[in-house]
Amino acid sequence: xxxxxxxxxxxxxxxxxxxxxxxxxxxxxxxxxxxxxxxxxxxxxxxxxxxxxxxxxxxxxxxxxxxxxxxxxxxxxxxxxxxxxxxxxxxxxxxxxxxxxxxxxxxxxxxxxxxxxxxxxxxxxxxxxxxxxxxxxxxxxxxxxxxxxxxxxxxxxxxxxxxxxxxxxxxxxxxxxxxxxxxxxxxxxxxxxxxxxxxxxxxxxxxxxxxxxxxxxxxxxxxxxxxxxxxxxxxxxxxxxxxxxxxxxxxxxxxxxxxxxxxxxxxxxxxxxxxxxxxxxxxxxxxxxxxxxxxxxxxxxxxxxxxxxxxxxxxxxxxxxxxxxxxxxxxxxxxxxxxxxxxxxxxxxxxxxxxxxxxxxxxxxxxxxxxxxxxxxxxxxxxxxxxxxxxxxxxxxxxxxxxxxxxxxxxxxxxxxxxxxxx
Ligand code: PMP
Numbered sequence: 501x502x503x504x505x506x507x508x509x510x511x512x513x514x515x516x517x518x519x520x521x522x523x524x525x526x527x528x529x530x531x532x533x534x535x536x537x538x539x540x541x542x543x544x545x546x547x548x549x550x551x552x553x554x555x556x557x558x559x560x561x562x563x564x565x566x567x568x569x570x571x572x573x574x575x576x577x578x579x580x581x582x583x584x585x586x587x588x589x590x591x592x593x594x595x596x597x598x599x600x601x602x603x604x605x606x607x608x609x610x611x612x613x614x615x616x617x618x619x620x621x622x623x624x625x626x627x628x629x630x631x632x633x634x635x636x637x638x639x640x641x642x643x644x645x646x647x648x649x650x651x652x653x654x655x656x657x658x659x660x661x662x663x664x665x666x667x668x669x670x671x672x673x674x675x676x677x678x679x680x681x682x683x684x685x686x687x688x689x690x691x692x693x694x695x696x697x698x699x700x701x702x703x704x705x706x707x708x709x710x711x712x713x714x715x716x717x718x719x720x721x722x723x724x725x726x727x728x729x730x731x732x733x734x735x736x737x738x739x740x741x742x743x744x745x746x747x748x749x750x751x752x753x754x755x756x757x758x759x760x761x762x763x764x765x766x767x768x769x770x771x772x773x774x775x776x777x778x779x780x781x782x783x784x785x786x787x788x789x790x791x792x793x794x795x796x797x798x799x800x801x802x803x804x805x806x807x808x809x810x811x812x813x814x815x816x817x818x819x820x821x822x823x824x825x826x827x828x829x830x831x832x833x834x835x836x837x838x839x840x841x842x843x844x845x846x847x848x849x850x851x852x853x854x855x856x857x858x859x860x861x862x863x864x865x866x867x868x869x870x871x872x873x874x875x876x877x878x879x880x881x882x883x884x885x886x887x888x889x890x891x892x893x894x895x896x897x898x899x900x901x902x903x904x905x906x907x908x909x910x911x912x913x914x915x916x917x918x919x920x921x922x923x
Pocket of ligand 1: 533534595596597598620622623666668669670695697698718868
């Protein structure tokens with residue numbers, strides 16, 4: 501389609517890898533859901549900044565001032581990218597996992613947490629000190645909303661409650677009805693955090709328009725590969741809780757008490773949860789990626805990716821042995837994340853063959869979403885094999901799946917090579 505935009509330039513597009521069949525081939529990175537390649541633009545921005553590198557919030561020198569400005573301006577860029585409300589805070593973390601663990605650490609006493617069993621482990625597991633209700637996997641978006649409403653209606657009223665939900669599944673790529681789930685949560689006095697690890701790289705996320713209380717995402721899935729993440733949203737729980745990490749940068753004033761103890765006043769800004777010297781390269785690269793996606797025209801990138809999604813779905817549908825995994829049905833809207841099993845194939849061997857024979861990088865396994873993948877495959881928990889994921893014996897139902905995922909940097913050739921290899 502001539503009207504579609506070109507893929508964005510990314511690093512690694514000219515990397516060649518050896519094939520077992522002989523010769524080299526350019527690497528086809530089709531594992532964006534794990535880590536997306538860096539945008540060249542992000543790399544260039546970081547390289548241009550690197551000579552001016554200095555400590556953030558910890559120096560009087562010119563380069564320290566510059567780094568501090570870049571760091572704080574990055575916060576403003578991310579807030580704009582997410583459509584944050586005026587009083588929202590943007591806290592920089594290491595990753596989505598870190599962001600959700602931070603939120604878990606600041607829950608008010610007695611908070612009830614509601615999660616679907618379909619969540620990534622980063623959304624499913626951090627709520628250890630809370631009373632967690634794990635909801636059954638819905639089979640339609642409407643059922644998701646109804647299931648949540650039923651659970652919230654049965655909760656103890658008046659106490660604090662939090663719903664944690666993914667925006668796009670890291671297994672099926674399916675979009676979840678975030679706006680409707682947020683409305684249900686709020687109608688029952690609960691709050692909601694959106695795990696946007698897979699949504700944000702593929703779809704604009706507007707925190708105010710979705711009316712979610714917090715959003716979490718990772719830089720390395722948003723084409724910014726430097727170990728940084730974001731938790732953005734309501735300031736009150738963040739401001740009222742003890743810091744996630746105690747240390748320098750989080751404290752406004754520290755005094756020695758007469759009895760030998762130590763008193764501390766903590767910051768009430770995002771700095772409260774950012775103790776220690778921050779990852780300025782990571783934060784700057786997230787802001788650079790946000791700017792690059794916006795300037796390239798995110799809507800155009802989404803349109804192009806959706807054309808690739810349609811092409812992959814149509815191509816896989818031509819192969820009778822392939823079964824695409826889906827909770828909400830084959831036609832459900834989804835981002836460029838598609839998991840499948842191939843009859844007669846062990847998924848790990850299939851993924852290994854795509855790599856060794858075609859130079860295609862995908863992922864196989866249970867994708868840190870064990871309950872969801874078992875639901876989709878109709879399998880029971882198994883003792884993990886030596887190499888992690890359990891392996892089905894020949895002729896048995898697959899115990900894991902293959903996942904292909906792509907995005908703003910994916911050329912058509914990678915998709916065609918993948919479909920050819922599957923065929
Ligand atoms: N949530 C979802 C939906 C994910 O796909 C992932 C990463 N696979 C995470 C959370 C965790 O992200 P990270 O590993 O960057 O912490």
